[in-house]
Amino acid sequence: MSFWDIVWFIVISFAFIAYLMVMFAMITDLFRDPDASGIVKAVWIIALIVAPFVTAIVYLIVRGKGMGERQMRAAEAMREQQDSYIRQVASPSSPADQIAQAKALLDAQAITPEEYERLKAKALT
Structure with a gap:
């Protein structure tokens, strides 16, 4: 095994892990979105299975801005719940x-x- 085989393995491993992270973020965002209907969610999941790379790129282009907004709302709601719990316990x-x-x-x-x-x-x- 040569040095370049190891470098290539590291690059491919990084790309695969990055793709998995993007895919899980997409699936989480998809099911977190209350505005998306069940049919729309099913179509995105089927598209992810059939053409994963193209679907991931299209999803990030089409729904990327909304992903950030939904994640910010979820983080804000979580922070409010945490603050409420801390106030309740520490009062x-x-x-x-x-x-x-x-x-x-x-x-x-x-x-x-x-x-x-x-x-x-x-x-x-």
């Missing part, structure tokens, strides 16, 4: 809850009355 409890927790600690003698008063004042501010 401080209400002052009444904080005072009740401090009172429970005082009753369990885990804190002193002075510490309880300090926690209660902090919760009310």
Whole structure:
């Protein structure tokens, strides 16, 4: 096996992996698009099977701009869901809850009355 055989193998492997990434991105975009009907989706999938390279190029030309927009909308929706979850989990409890927790600690003698008063004042501010 010569040096150029190895280089050729690397180039072909890169092209194949790049093509697979484009194809999976197309399929993901196709099924993510709520505006495309089932028939349109089926036609694109059949075209991908029959003439994969031509279909990939045509798809990227025809629907490329929409792919970016749909991906941005999906990323924005995911970020909003994540932010909502973080706010829900990280939100401080209400002052009444904080005072009740401090009172429970005082009753369990885990804190002193002075510490309880300090926690209660902090919760009310």
